[in-house]
Amino acid sequence: MAKGVWIVAEQRYGAYRKISFELVSAARKLADQLGEEVGAILLGSGIEGIAGELGKYGADKVYVADNALFEPYTTDAHAAAIAKLVKEQNPSILLLGASAQGKDLSSRLVGKLATGMATDCVDLKIADGKLISIRPMYAGKCNGEIVVSAFPQMASLRPNVFPAVEKPKTAEVVKFDPGLDPGQLKTKVLEVQKDTSGKVDLTEANVIVSGGRGMKGPEGYGILEELADVLGATVGASRAAVDAGWRPQKDQVGQTGKVVSPNLYIACGISGAIQHLAGMGSSKYIVAINKDPDAPIFARADYGIVDDLFKVVPELTKEVKKLLA
Template identity: 55%
Template sequence: MANVWVIAEVKEGKLKKVALEMLSKGKELASQVGGALEGVLVGSGVEGLASEMAKYGASKVYVADDAALAEYNGEAYANIIGKLVEEQKPGVILIGASINGKDLAPRLSAKLGAGLASDVVELGADGGKLTVKRPIYAGKAFASIKFKTDIQIATVRPNVNPVAAPNDGASAEVVKISADAGAVKAKIVDKQLSAGGKIELTEANIIVSGGRGMKGPENYKMLEDLADVIGAAVGASRAAVDAGWRAHHDQVGQTGKTVSPTLYIAFGISGAIQHLAGMSSSKFIVAVNKDAEAPIFKVADYGIVADLFTVAPIMTDEFKKLLAE
């Protein structure tokens, strides 16, 4: 029997949305590969979240709950989860393709000699084995991947799998596991968090993004105002990042982040191929650009040919009105 595991990431005391997405998809996978859907929680004060995982289909949740595990440490988490995997031998391990998830997965792959596919956007099963599809060249092409190993690990891109309706009556067996992190060589000595709970680009449901057409860093305030109204993250093109207007971690594109939000609104972005690669898997794209010939309009569902400096404040006001209705 090949069980499907979801390693859930916890943020500010809540399960990350991608964990719910993976549980929803994992339930389907578990029935396809003939196993059970089980969850893993590692952290501090996380045990209570097992019942949340149960609502989305986990029949058993392994919990390592310890104050020392409050902060993600790749070595510690991999030691704890790796040991559990060796004991329980699940067939499929799903991990959210977050910054920490992408750090954890290869550590487990090496420890377990298990195949790993990163940032997958489609999950399926064939003959009891996992099959996945993942973007390569930042989404200019897709690779279908098969695994040769019994333990199959995938990091799953946020926002691509829908969250199923929770079953409030469901419960899961909670199995406490050792929180012994073993030998850890690399230690966190400092943390610098930016103010005001910024939404991570790769996990944002809506992204408002600005390019060269923004003309300078001061004008991004306009996009931040819009983003505040609609609960969006603010991204930028490579041109804007290279000009020093925005931080590197805001860059969308082949040398930045590949994103798949529900809605991507591009302001003053012409649409260089390496930018399009990073955002064209967005579900809906709105582009605002003065130049009617800009390549971004080729991928946009709605194209607004106008001056962004006029459009952005009107759009912010209109969304305010709409959301107040």
């Protein structure tokens, strides 16, 4: 019988991504309810030394395969190795991050393991021994409760939503043979072009300062950049601003852009079209600054200021600077 709550950890060049700890913590909680163990899979090159660290968040066992072919990540290499191990060990639940890598990998595993998956979940619960995964659909216009009838029951978790909670255990590190056949690898990463802005990606940001049509043009974003610098935030944009060419595609938040869930989302000059609300609705706190008191964004905001953003935002930057000084 399938047993165990497993996660696939994510690391780049020997450094864990935060989602790995969120995954282990979420798995620990489920495993405690089921009275089962937490297993983690870690693939990479020269990563054996960091395997035990997952114990800090409650992993009982960490399965490690160390191979140069695992770095940088490719679907072929990772999916083949994980599918082989999962088929041998038969966990009942398998969790991955709904990150760039996790989305690519988890969906391939759905095929390899002939199972089902709930994508981009914001909550998980156990009922009658089965996993129930809660996830936004229609970009947050409604939620679905997903039940997977095959094994493993797979779910990918939205980054920044599940807390990483320390629950120290001494994790047993188990090396496994990934059985990699280099001839099977059909894709190759030729180049990693790093973003040199030093800014955290929108999907991983704790604070986002976002601007819409009300910014009036690309130069308007200067005051948002200043506020973002003080807050350690990443700047986002609405579809209107991206389509107008004011901001790059990668900055777009919304149904056809990125889905984000920061602790704080500051929407400036964004009316709150349903398309946009869909992409940021799971933010913990939402602030709206807009001179139109009827803008739909105010219905979603925890705090709203009805005023000229070009006057409010610089003042807010000053005030935050004072508070953080």
